[in-house]
Amino acid sequence: MMDSNVRPASMERITTKELADAFIAEQVKEIRAQVGDKKVLLALSGGVDSSVVAALLIKAIGKQLVCVHVNHGLLRKGEPEQVVKVFRDEMDANLIYVDAVDRFLDKLAGIADPETKRKIIGKEFIEVFNDEACKLEGIDFLAQGTIYPDILESDGVKAHHNVGGLPEGMKFELVEPVKLLYKDEVRVVGEALGLPHGMVYRQPFPGPGLGVRCLGEITRDRLEALREADAILREEFDKNGLAGKVWQYFIAVPDMKSVGVKDDKRYEGWPAIIRAVNTTDAMTATIEEIPYALLHHITDRITHEVDGINRVLLDLTPKPIGTIEWE
Ligand code: XMP
Numbered sequence: 001m002m003d004s005n006v007r008p009a010s011m012e013r014i015t016t017k018e019l020a021d022a023f024i025a026e027q028v029k030e031i032r033a034q035v036g037d038k039k040v041l042l043a044l045s046g047g048v049d050s051s052v053v054a055a056l057l058i059k060a061i062g063k064q065l066v067c068v069h070v071n072h073g074l075l076r077k078g079e080p081e082q083v084v085k086v087f088r089d090e091m092d093a094n095l096i097y098v099d100a101v102d103r104f105l106d107k108l109a110g111i112a113d114p115e116t117k118r119k120i121i122g123k124e125f126i127e128v129f130n131d132e133a134c135k136l137e138g139i140d141f142l143a144q145g146t147i148y149p150d151i152l153e154s155d156g157v158k159a160h161h162n163v164g165g166l167p168e169g170m171k172f173e174l175v176e177p178v179k180l181l182y183k184d185e186v187r188v189v190g191e192a193l194g195l196p197h198g199m200v201y202r203q204p205f206p207g208p209g210l211g212v213r214c215l216g217e218i219t220r221d222r223l224e225a226l227r228e229a230d231a232i233l234r235e236e237f238d239k240n241g242l243a244g245k246v247w248q249y250f251i252a253v254p255d256m257k258s259v260g261v262k263d264d265k266r267y268e269g270w271p272a273i274i275r276a277v278n279t280t281d282a283m284t285a286t287i288e289e290i291p292y293a294l295l296h297h298i299t300d301r302i303t304h305e306v307d308g309i310n311r312v313l314l315d316l317t318p319k320p321i322g323t324i325e326w327e
Helices: 017-035 048-064 079-090 101-108 114-135 148-154 157-164 183-192 220-239 292-305
Strands: 039-043 065-071 094-099 139-143 173-175 248-252 270-278 309-314
Touching: 017 048, 017 139, 017 173, 017 183, 039 048, 048 065, 048 079, 048 139, 048 183, 065 079, 065 114, 079 094, 094 114, 101 114, 220 248, 220 270, 220 292, 270 292, 292 309
Parallel strands: 039 065, 039 139, 065 094, 139 173, 270 309
Antiparallel strands: 248 270
16 A cells, blocks of 8 residues: 555655646645545644644635644744734634733743743643643644655654643544655745735744743743834844845843943843854755844844843854754
8 A cells, every 4th residue: 555654756846826726726636535525623933834734624624624823932923823813814714813922921930940941831832722622622633744855754643642742531533644755845825825924834832832932931021022122023034035034033031130331321121132143954054144234233122122121132153062942
């Protein structure tokens, strides 16, 4: 029998709208044949893969798809709003929005160790998703944004791991319509499905989100300062033509304060650290040379517009020796 997790050698690389449309038409047929009149559940993070899977399933089965978007409080500025706008308002999807911000931030309070933070975020995510899944009735399928590199790199572990996180007795059959596609193909398909360019071509964002950039113990005020500073950096990269050119760029805010002066008064604040790197596979990375005039402008905006930030620093460390993320 043919292994459905192996990409056939004859499968053409999807590089054009025409090829994407053909793939979409074929998948719509296959999804309908697999699912029939049953319901499908999907954890929709707003990332490229889950968004494309959502759009494909909405096209194929409409309201038989139930999307759950968990806002864990560690998303970038505007992201939860964009998920609601695109999927509920524009695509008329069946979307459950879960505000789990307090639940996550309460669990993370007082925890400074990076690995413990990651574990808490991962575990809590599965619990929140399970809580929502348990409230629903008549779900037979679970959709996942597994892509081909996930299968190649982990031998399908991502898929099984996710299913393994669901409660006993909840047995779902998987729907994984993009599992044979590479990332660039998923993006072409996403655009053909009408998803916004910014959603389809967004830079990689770690699962634990801003949680690994709000260094050490996460506090609500410092997390908010990080989110605002990051939004300014992204806006300026967009405006100045760097967004499409630089592979990954973000702000990290350490858990330390320094002395400053504002309006003739002493002003203690956190530093915002800019990291902007280029890479092909994230195993090694080089530093993007941001023009000095732009760095001055970004520094000016962040220190004036963001409460609690009184310095802006630039991380010039390539990988190795620094990892891309700080934690
Ligand atoms: P590092 O920091 O190891 O990061 O150089 C390499 C790439 O992986 C991303 N990253 C993650 N992605 N979950 C993810 O989905 C994670 O826990 C995670 N940690 C790091 C990082 O943003 C970079 O693109």
